[in-house]
Amino acid sequence: xxxxxxxxxxxxxxxxxxxxxxxxxxxxxxxxxxxxxxxxxxxxxxxxxxxxxxxxxxxxxxxxxxxxxxxxxxxxxxxxxxxxxxxxxxxxxxxxxxxxxxxxxxxxxxxxxxxxxxxxx
Amino acid sequence: xxxxxxxxxxxxxxxxxxxxxxxxxxxxxxxxxxxxxxxxxxxxxxxxxxxxxxxxxxxxxxxxxxxxxxxxxxxxxxxxxxxxxxxxxxxxxxxxxxxxxxxxxxxxxxxxxxxxxxxxxxxxxxxxxxxxxxxxxxxxxxxxxxxxxxxxxxxxxxxxxxxxxxxxxxxxxxxxxxxxxxxxxxxxxxxxxxxxxxxxxxxxxxxxxxxxxxxxxxxxxxxxxxxxxxxxxxxxxxxxxxxxxxxxxxxxxxxxxxxxxxxxxxxxxxxxxxxxxxxxxxxxxxxxxxxxxxxxxxxxxxxxxxxxxxxxxxxxxxxxxxxxxxxxxxxxxxxxxxxxxxxxxxxxxxxxxxxxxxxxxxxxxxxxxxxxxxxxxxxxxxxxxxxxxxxxxxxxxxxxxxxxxxxxxxxxxxxxxxxxxxxxxxxxxxxxxxxxxxxxxxxxxxxxxxxxxxxxxxxxxxxxxxxxxxxxxxxxxxxxxxxxxxxxxxxxxxxxxxxxxxxxxxxxxxxxxxxxxxxxxxxxxxxxxxxxxxxxxxxxxxxxxxxxxxxxxxxxxxxxxxxxxxxxxxxxxxxxxxxxxxxxxxxxxxxxxxxxxxxxxxxxxxxxxxxxxxxxxxxxxxxxxxxxxxxxxxxxxxxxxxxxxxxxxxxxxxxxxxxxxxxxxxxxxxxxxxxxxxxxxxxxxxxxxxxxxxxxxxxxxxxxxxxxxxxxxxx
Numbered sequence: 001x002x003x004x005x006x007x008x009x010x011x012x013x014x015x016x017x018x019x020x021x022x023x024x025x026x027x028x029x030x031x032x033x034x035x036x037x038x039x040x041x042x043x044x045x046x047x048x049x050x051x052x053x054x055x056x057x058x059x060x061x062x063x064x065x066x067x068x069x070x071x072x073x074x075x076x077x078x079x080x081x082x083x084x085x086x087x088x089x090x091x092x093x094x095x096x097x098x099x100x101x102x103x104x105x106x107x108x109x110x111x112x113x114x115x116x117x118x119x120x121x
Numbered sequence: 122x123x124x125x126x127x128x129x130x131x132x133x134x135x136x137x138x139x140x141x142x143x144x145x146x147x148x149x150x151x152x153x154x155x156x157x158x159x160x161x162x163x164x165x166x167x168x169x170x171x172x173x174x175x176x177x178x179x180x181x182x183x184x185x186x187x188x189x190x191x192x193x194x195x196x197x198x199x200x201x202x203x204x205x206x207x208x209x210x211x212x213x214x215x216x217x218x219x220x221x222x223x224x225x226x227x228x229x230x231x232x233x234x235x236x237x238x239x240x241x242x243x244x245x246x247x248x249x250x251x252x253x254x255x256x257x258x259x260x261x262x263x264x265x266x267x268x269x270x271x272x273x274x275x276x277x278x279x280x281x282x283x284x285x286x287x288x289x290x291x292x293x294x295x296x297x298x299x300x301x302x303x304x305x306x307x308x309x310x311x312x313x314x315x316x317x318x319x320x321x322x323x324x325x326x327x328x329x330x331x332x333x334x335x336x337x338x339x340x341x342x343x344x345x346x347x348x349x350x351x352x353x354x355x356x357x358x359x360x361x362x363x364x365x366x367x368x369x370x371x372x373x374x375x376x377x378x379x380x381x382x383x384x385x386x387x388x389x390x391x392x393x394x395x396x397x398x399x400x401x402x403x404x405x406x407x408x409x410x411x412x413x414x415x416x417x418x419x420x421x422x423x424x425x426x427x428x429x430x431x432x433x434x435x436x437x438x439x440x441x442x443x444x445x446x447x448x449x450x451x452x453x454x455x456x457x458x459x460x461x462x463x464x465x466x467x468x469x470x471x472x473x474x475x476x477x478x479x480x481x482x483x484x485x486x487x488x489x490x491x492x493x494x495x496x497x498x499x500x501x502x503x504x505x506x507x508x509x510x511x512x513x514x515x516x517x518x519x520x521x522x523x524x525x526x527x528x529x530x531x532x533x534x535x536x537x538x539x540x541x542x543x544x545x546x547x548x549x550x551x552x553x554x555x556x557x558x559x560x561x562x563x564x565x566x567x568x569x570x571x572x573x574x575x576x577x578x579x580x581x582x583x584x585x586x587x588x589x590x591x592x593x594x595x596x597x598x599x600x601x602x603x604x605x606x607x608x609x610x611x612x613x614x615x616x617x618x619x620x621x622x623x624x625x626x627x628x629x630x631x632x633x634x635x636x637x638x639x640x641x642x643x644x645x646x647x648x649x650x651x652x653x654x655x656x657x658x659x660x661x662x663x664x665x666x667x668x669x670x671x672x673x674x675x676x677x678x679x680x681x682x683x684x685x686x687x688x689x690x691x692x693x694x695x696x697x698x699x700x701x702x703x704x705x706x707x708x709x710x711x712x713x714x715x716x717x718x719x720x721x722x723x724x725x726x727x728x729x730x731x732x733x734x735x736x737x738x739x740x741x742x743x744x745x746x747x748x749x750x751x752x753x754x755x756x757x758x759x760x761x762x763x764x765x766x767x768x769x770x771x772x773x774x775x776x777x778x779x780x781x782x783x784x785x786x787x788x789x790x791x792x793x794x795x796x797x798x799x800x801x802x803x804x805x806x807x808x809x810x811x812x813x814x815x816x817x818x819x820x821x822x823x824x825x826x827x828x829x830x831x832x833x834x835x836x
Contacts, residue, residue: 025375030190031613036378037186038615039220044382053417056510057519057614059408063219066404066618068506070513073615 007081011074012058014048020079021045027076039063040077128176128287131204133197133228134212135221136183137499137619139240141165142270143212144180145628147279154635157196163540163635171280174287179206185220187227189340191543191612201233202325208286209235210279215245215252215267216620218393219385225261226298226381230329234293235263236282242267242275249396257392262296271625297328300380303368307361308332314357318350334358335373404499404620412503421507424500425526432488433530433561439483447476465660474652477739478645481533481794485640486633488527488534492541493632495523497624501541502616509614515596516603518542518612521551525595528558532795533644536802537636546607549808550599552799556791556816557595559588562740566786569744573765574779583780591787594819606811644797651793655738658709659746704749709734723785723824724778724832733785739792776835781828788820 014020022044025035039062040046047061057068134140144152148167157164165180181200182193189195201209211228213221228235239245245252245267258265264282268275285291300308311331315321323330323344333341334354345351365373411420451468458464495501505519512519520541527535535555542548567587571580704710713731720730732746744764751767768774790796790813800809 031615032374033186033188033190034613034615036375037188037223038617039223039382041375041379041382043379050413052412052506052510053414053421054507054510056513057506059412059506059618063217065217065220066408066620068502068614068616068618070509070614073613 009079009081011046011048011060011069011077011079012071014079014081016048016050016058019045019047019082021082023078023080025077027073031073031076035069035073035077038067045082046077046079126174128174128208128283129179129204129206130176130208130210130283131179131181131200131206132210132212133181133201133224133235134183134238134240135185135214135217135224137617138183138212138214138221139270140183140212141180142625142628143210143238143240143268144178145625145631146270146273146276148178150631152631154639157200162192162196169280172284174284176280176283184224186224187231188336189338192545193543195340201231208283209233210238210283211235212238212240215239215241216248216250218252218389219382222385222388223381226384229261229295229298230326230332232295232297232326232328234286235295236279236286236293237261237263237265238275238279239265239267240270243269243272248402251394253392257388260296260388260392263293264291271622298381298384300377303365304373304376304380307335307365307373310361311335311354311357314350314353318348321348321350332377335361336377337372337374402620407621408503408618411500412507417507421504424495424504425523428488428491428495428523429526429530431491432484432527432534436483436487440480443479443483444476447472447479469660470653470656471649473656474649477652477794478641478648481531481640482637484531485534485537485636488538489633489636490629492523492538493629494624496541497622497629499619499621502618505616506618513614515599517551517599518544518547518614521547524551524555525558528555528560531560531562532556532558532791533640533798536795536798537640539802542612544612546603547612549803550602550607552803553602553808553812553815554595554598556795556812557591557598557788557819559591559787560740560791562792563786565741566736566743567783569747569765570768570779570783573768574774574776583783587783587787590784590823594788594823598815598819602815640798644794644801647797647801648794651797652738655709655735655793658712659704659707659735661708662706704731719821722828723781723821724773724775724828725782725785726773728773729778729782733789736786737790737793737796739794740786743786777828777831780831781824784827785820785824788816788823790816790820 008023011020022040022042024042025032025040027035044062049059049061049066051058052068057070058074059066059068061067132140132144144165144167148169151169152165152167155164155166156162162182166177167180168175168177170176179200181197184191184194184197187194187198189198200206209228211225213225225237239252239254254265254267266275266278266282268279282291286293299305308328308331311334312327315327315331330341330345334345335358345354362372365371365376369376371379410416451472454468454472455464458467492501495504501520501523504522507519508522509519512521521539523541524535524538527538532555535558536552539548539551539555542551567584571583575583709731710727712734713727716730717725717727720726720733725733728747728750731750732743735746736743747768748764751764751771791799796809796812799812800806803809803812
């Protein structure tokens with residue numbers, strides 16, 4: 001189930017260049033504590049920036065800092081989609097998520113990735 | 122002892138908040154590094170005189186919160202609670218207030234005096250972030266001092282505040298964080314239970330204890346568990362948690378975190394205004410190049426290559442100078458002193474040992490300069506980001522990569538480099554597999570045996586297979602060790618990618634200096650002692666009778682059977698044979714003979730056993746010991762060629778034995794220097810024993826397999 005279809009899902013499914021809002025954290029123990037410490041709490045906004053070259057850890061922006069987490073950890077974060085994706089131009093005042101713009105502008109090649117994605121699924 | 126003229130101050134803050142830079146700016150070079158008791162977390166202490174006061178600073182490990190999961194957090198909070206410093210300076214990164222203030226809310230729960238150093242204030246201004254400091258001070262109930270550690274601004278102000286608080290000119294009492302009604306009720310109820318218990322005594326702040334109990338804090342639960350009151354409390358906790366979940370849908374731990382962040386957001390909304398349009402900064406641009414999907418890996422490879430090459434290629438020159446310096450001294454001493462036991466002890470034992478220790482210094486210096494640079498600039502976290510998937514496959518952390526890579530050069534700096542790993546399980550696993558990365562000193566052994574037993578067109582392939590085998594064994598071992606010994610002990614990969622910054626020269630060199638000092642102080646003496654012991658085993662007992670016997674015996678043979686051309690060669694050969702005969706009587710040789718039955722299945726005889734034992738001093742010594750045993754002249758240009766011929770002519774050796782031996786040298790316990798550093802870094806005999814038996818056990822097993830397989834195939 002893709003996040004873009006249902007508007008709700010887990011953080012590991014979110015495509016790069018998307019803004020999401022946290023609904024909750026399902027992890028347990030230390031991982032849960034870490035995620036909470038980093039500010040991943042209900043209502044926090046996360047902007048997914050990129051995947052690592054090998055595809056696994058992802059880099060996100062939250063509370064104006066960059067965070068990396070593995071997909072298995074991202075899977076425990078329930079999110080809701082706020083921003084439709086790489087082509088949505090993010091204008092105007094947005095205190096913590098002003099970076100949305102750049103991916104629309106520079107990462108033109110995502111167009112192709114996007115295509116191949118939808119073909120496979 | 123706290124005299125009236127001494128102020129004890131502890132620095133606490135997030136990693137990457139510039140806490141260490143601020144510490145360096147505060148104390149300069151008046152600092153020393155040690156370990157917190159029982160753990161390998163570094164403790165930096167320093168002092169400074171200011172207005173007739175001696176202010177002692179402790180740089181506590183960087184933490185994001187005060188939970189009890191990581192050793193850093195436990196140390197920070199135990200230090201604050203038990204050592205009770207006069208004042209806490211809470212360093213926060215002004216460009217990242219939301220997350221930094223999260224720790225502040227936890228300090229507010231503790232109800233202890235702290236002041237805030239609003240660090241990186243220069244960047245705050247640069248980014249057009251406006252912070253209403255007065256209002257934020259009022260909201261938190263403490264003093265906020267804007268500082269910039271790299272530009273050394275605000276230091277004076279900070280020191281003035283410290284002294285003013287000590288003298289009582291100003292007071293700080295941070296506000297108690299007010300939680301929602303439902304949480305407050307639970308906290309009050311539990312606090313009541315604790316305070317009414319007559320025989321319950323603790324130095325900890327009760328309110329903080331109750332909050333931690335509600336947050337399901339392991340350490341706090343263990344503390345209260347010993348008390349007769351535990352049943353009451355446990356019942357209360359499970360009941361309240363259930364009720365709480367029913368009412369709010371959250372467990373208390375989440376609720377606390379959410380309310381803390383809510384408080385922070387509220388406070389920041391009132392006090393901080395961000396620029397309406399945030400323009401792309403340096404970090405955004407650099408990240409797009411350095412860690413993007415296509416160039417990320419190539420750039421990573423290039424940077425790792427540079428670090429490796431700098432450490433070992435650049436380090437080669439000063440290493441050579443050190444070696445030359447020591448050989449110059451020993452040559453000088455040999456010329457000055459008569460050939461006595463004393464000279465032998467001094468030159469071959471002590472001097473060689475000291476040289477053997479100092480020779481590591483260039484590598485350690487360059488490597489740690491590189492690592493501090495990577496960590497200071499912020500690339501280290503990115504490197505882990507890029508390579509983590511690969512490392513995670515075998516159960517390791519992305520940060521394990523650099524120590525493992527350095528292991529190909531030398532295990533000593535590699536083992537020291539594992540300090541970048543935070544979790545104990547990750548760190549020990551990495552340390553245990555580093556020996557399998559074939560270090561530079563093993564290369565001469567491979568060259569000798571490959572040269573002697575394999576045709577030159579296969580030489581490269583054999584060498585390649587040896588290296589790959591090492592990596593393969595390392596990765597499998599990581600997986601096994603992780604499963605068996607460190608189940609569940611890993612650092613969650615939830616890591617900040619700090620903005621790129623240029624570290625100050627001062628902190629780079631201070632870090633390097635700390636590493637060198639640590640190596641010299643903690644490892645050097647033991648390495649020295651160990652190399653003297655090995656030297657002793659290889660040279661003693663010194664039987665005069667052997668000399669006598671051989672003197673009588675050999676010349677007669679020579680005069681009878683050798684041609685005149687060969688006779689000219691006799692003195693050298695004679696000398697070497699005497700040495701070989703003497704060598705057979707040494708303790709090392711006896712030990713070699715004792716362990717021969719164990720080595721027999723691998724195709725080794727006692728002579729190989731001895732050279733393997735002597736290889737503990739340093740792996741390349743295996744070659745020179747073999748040279749001694751085969752009574753090859755110690756003339757260096759001759760050694761490799763003639764030793765090669767000797768080995769080829771010896772019936773014990775064949776390609777199968779050579780392979781088996783190379784595999785054994787690759788895998789068995791590393792040299793004394795590395796083992797000592799391992800013990801120091803691991804901190805417990807248990808791990809050192811595991812290290813010793815695991816590596817040697819694997820070596821034996823693999824050699825056994827290789828020997829028998831290759832005997833079947835090759836012969």
